[in-house]
Amino acid sequence: MPTPQHPQPARRSDHLQSADTSPAIARAFALLSRRWNGLILMALAKGPADLAQIRARVPGISDRMLTQRLQELTAIGLVAEDIRPTLSSRTRYALSAHGKAFLIPLAVLFLWAEDHLPASSSSASDQPATPDR
Numbered sequence: 001m002p003t004p005q006h007p008q009p010a011r012r013s014d015h016l017q018s019a020d021t022s023p024a025i026a027r028a029f030a031l032l033s034r035r036w037n038g039l040i041l042m043a044l045a046k047g048p049a050d051l052a053q054i055r056a057r058v059p060g061i062s063d064r065m066l067t068q069r070l071q072e073l074t075a076i077g078l079v080a081e082d083i084r085p086t087l088s089s090r091t092r093y094a095l096s097a098h099g100k101a102f103l104i105p106l107a108v109l110f111l112w113a114e115d116h117l118p119a120s121s122s123s124a125s126d127q128p129a130t131p132d133r
Contacts, residue, residue, distance in 0.1 A: 036069050038109075040069055047094075050092050050093070079096060
C-alpha cells in the first residue's frame with residue numbers, strides 16, 4: 001500500500017530567505033517603528049494597568065500620545081480594555097492573548113539590543129531618533 005505524501009514542513013531558512021518580501025515582517029516592523037509601541041507593550045507585560053500606571057512605567061510619554069497609542073494597540077488586538085464600573089470608573093489595560101504572544105519576539109529583541117547596541121552617555125539616544133507624532 002503506498003504511503004500518503006505529506007508536505008515537508010517549511011525550513012527555518014525558507015522563512016529567512018522570504019522575509020525580505022514578507023508582508024508579515026513588514027507589518028511587524030511597522031508596528032515596532034511607531035514610537036512608544038514597544039515600550040507600552042513591555043510596560044503592560046508587568047501586568048494590567050490604568051493610564052497613570054502605564055505613564056509611570058513609560059517615562060517621557062505624554063497623556064495624549066499614550067491614549068493614542070493605546071487606542072491603536074487596542075484596535076489591532078494587542079491590548080484589551082477592562083472597564084470596571086466603580087466610583088472612579090478607571091479603564092485598565094492589559095495585553096490580549098495576541099499581545100502576550102508578541103512578547104516572545106519582543107523579549108528576544110530586547111536581549112539582542114542589550115548585547116549588541118551600546119548604551120550612549122547622551123540621554124537623546126535613549127529616545128527614538130524620529131518622533132512619530
